[in-house]
Amino acid sequence: MDYYKAPLAEMTFLLEAFQYPERVQSLEAFEMFDIETLQALLETTSNIAQKELLPLNRVGDEEGIQWDPETGDVTTPEGFKQAYQTMIDNGLFGVTGPAEYGGMGGPEILGIFFSEIATASNKSFSMCPGLTRGLVDALRAHGSDEQKEFYLPKLISGEWSGTMCLTEPQCGTDLGLVRTKAIPQDDGSYKLTGTKIWITFGEHDLADNIIHLVLARLPDAPPGIKGISTFIVPKMIDGERNAISCTGLEHKMGIKASPTCVMDMENATGYLVGTPNKGMRTMFVMMNAARLHVGCEGIALGEIAYQTALAFAKDRRQSRSLDPEKQDANAEADNILVHPDVRRMLLNVKTTTMALRALATYIAVEYDVAHHHEDEEVRQQADDLVALLTPIIKSYGSERGFENISEAMQVCGGAGYTTDWNIEQYLRDERIAMIYEGTNHIQALDLVGRKLPMKNGRLMQNFSARVTELIRGCKDNEALEPFVTPLKDASKKLTAVTWELAAKGAEDREVAGAVASHYLNLFALTTLAFVWTIQAKYIVENEVADGETRLKLGRYFMDKVLPEVDYLVSAIGSGKSNIMEFDVEEF
């Protein structure tokens, strides 16, 4: 059974606590989008998702995807096509798409919340519009005016969908190894030949056309990553099939209603996007958007797993309360919510899911500021924060999301392991998030190897300044002490480790590689403590419904979750330890 109500009240609270009106709605681009408008839009989205997507979630998992080896056609499960059309009819695919191309022109946070609701309701389904949105971003940033005018309106409406064709059998993480060839033609187009794998919604029956964004090499391209260009390769051109087709599907642990395609191109017609050999720039626009959304998948599935486990717990009676006063004399056993460990598990899931959603909100606000603020310095600072925090939310959001779903399953005991409660599907569906869009360790390397040293450490300095400013703002407020003290402590440890890493890592890059994943988690926990403290400050300074509950939840996070920083600091401290001294035969 599916238990889900979109957390709309929570979303409204976050818009307020993270100063959406002052920081985003105040920007010219978003003046029409006040909180009430966003609420109304989210409510519509939520109703449609509940009615159209949620009931197809288990069906999709069971039925899976059909592929016809003769034609290469891919058929999505029963009901998906109609749900897709309903989304188009309600204009839900284009909420953040630019108004000039038919989109709603909404703020990033609307897209994030929309995507959370859609993912919680049906992750497989929502991956299709997710990729399309990424393609829209990439074309907006690097497409020609002609390309924008031709492709964006149909992508934004959802009539056409998008893909990202990066991986090949010999190259996943290491895109420098791409072999797909693009040969220039007299008419300015290109002929592409090669095989791409892991292509999400590479072929399907939901949209009229599929627009592939393909990494390939020009004949004279330099080797490696500096010789990669990006091309648009449509499935259909002027009503004719292009020479790109699906030659197989992957069989996966989860997201079984999302086709993961092998795509073969044999002189397929394509069109260059952006500058030759600078294709990674275009792809990174798409990938960065995707990374933020992948982090949010952990929030979405963590949320629905939490709601399911809570529904189970509220219903289930088993054993007696340890406190005789809480025992229910009218029943043979007490409700399991009396048991401390059941509460502990639920609180772990709830307080980390809330914290991650708060972090997503924080990033989304900065995202819009970075793109629309009039002051370049403000834009730059906001952009720094988005760049710094994107790998963190992608990696920690997916890792914690997976752990949270497993913990929610544990609350349900044996029932959680059966298909009756669907948590097992959420767990399977979420696991891929730690792998795709750059494995979590790639995020850690991006953080340590790129984002930290970038601009002489300015990104990290910007973040530290925000933390310091927040701590200063909380001064002398006793109610905030349970937040400020642990935040200070974590932040101090993070800073110390960062300096040490900068020193050690410069000498020996393997040390940086060996500790990067632990370092990212240390950073993530500190960031979550930071966004909890922002909320606590807001609650203490304003009238907030459920304010006391929120403060308790935040304190739980600070007491029970945050202390993992102590472990991470120790593990980072031992550097590369013996890791590199093992010969291959010793493994």
Add this chain to the structure above:
Amino acid sequence: MDYYKAPLAEMTFLLEAFQYPERVQSLEAFEMFDIETLQALLETTSNIAQKELLPLNRVGDEEGIQWDPETGDVTTPEGFKQAYQTMIDNGLFGVTGPAEYGGMGGPEILGIFFSEIATASNKSFSMCPGLTRGLVDALRAHGSDEQKEFYLPKLISGEWSGTMCLTEPQCGTDLGLVRTKAIPQDDGSYKLTGTKIWITFGEHDLADNIIHLVLARLPDAPPGIKGISTFIVPKMIDGERNAISCTGLEHKMGIKASPTCVMDMENATGYLVGTPNKGMRTMFVMMNAARLHVGCEGIALGEIAYQTALAFAKDRRQSRSLDPEKQDANAEADNILVHPDVRRMLLNVKTTTMALRALATYIAVEYDVAHHHEDEEVRQQADDLVALLTPIIKSYGSERGFENISEAMQVCGGAGYTTDWNIEQYLRDERIAMIYEGTNHIQALDLVGRKLPMKNGRLMQNFSARVTELIRGCKDNEALEPFVTPLKDASKKLTAVTWELAAKGAEDREVAGAVASHYLNLFALTTLAFVWTIQAKYIVENEVADGETRLKLGRYFMDKVLPEVDYLVSAIGSGKSNIMEFDVEEF
């Protein structure tokens, strides 16, 4: 693809390092079982498992179990029946069964290693003999002579199989709520009526008969756990079907080739085992054996996942080494084993799997001493250690096993998420181990609420004495310093927390409940540091093949895994925090 070779050399090393010859083979019961004999038996087991069980693992997952609603018959996947017969033909089900009833009479460690190999090869399949073995133990301890003579030979050979019928729809963890009724008959037998759920191999086509051990209430039984009796309810009596049948199957995330049955009894004939109303004693014999084996499932599937990930890693080339000297000039990319994080993940899995196997060995040695040593005091001390460490290996073994398989999947990237590499099946198959045979939190409550206070804390004192003795024995040996220092530190923290918990928990039982799961993990990590140190001492004092590698692996554990104790100490320190102050509506 399945990659697995039973870790026979590792097993031999553990037998030596944990003094199997001196402590177990020296017991009269096991004098025939020298290390060479065990090696030969394990090699046979390994060959058969490799040939018969491993190839059926994926098949079993895909084909699953068939249930006929008309007859209640349950059909196992193609090939299972023949594999079962091969096991019987080779006498592999009875390795630890007593010789007087046709078993081989081998030591517990043989059973543990046998079960690891069988579980790694095919977890679903191996659950059937696993339950039978538990039933054998229970009948040995509490059956009448007549019952032993009648049932044991056929259970030990495998001609008949066993089940454990505890759970009912309204009672899982809380067995006091059992409602199944047993009415005494004039001939000394009983008629049982009730419904049992989650019955593993409750019905199947592998054995000629199925012997159910059923919890039920006599008409005059006191309420709750003190009114539960245990009954044998055979599927077949004198060639006739008894009134117990399978009325449905659960649909699960994993172990899909293991039937999880709903069993209905309608005046089924049963026979009392042991004393009326003292049925939990019998069930606990079965359950304790099962708990040790469930912990070992995490070792088994962690091991096969590791071997699979290592095979993948050895083959895969991607990106360049961070150390220019390690770059392979003859290839486009380096083997991924050059990357520190790939190594870190593999070492996490390897060093914790090894440590858990060492802990299992330690417990198995004590188990035989507890049952067969001539000196009562020695037996008692050994029994204390088994009782104390059983919940630890069940809980931590299953939790870490699940994490380890997920980490092995991460090494393989996207490939790990597909069904091509089987890790996804191991992950699904392992997840239930955290739930069944008492959820992991039940283990934690058993540790904190029963084992610690038992006999005025004697169990813990016994363990502490062993740690102190080991540390003293390592004194002045510089090579052991990297083990002794962190072990001392962890053990000191564990002791301090234990005292604090004893004081706080006595005042407020909810505090003990709130921190029990973290406390168990703190205890587990300390125990794993202890068994690593035992091995290190053995290596330093003896000639050991791969001794240097083993020491490096142990140091990795001490540097990178053990420091989690710091987190756990903090989390325990904050007690029940706000956990109990949330109203139900606040969740």
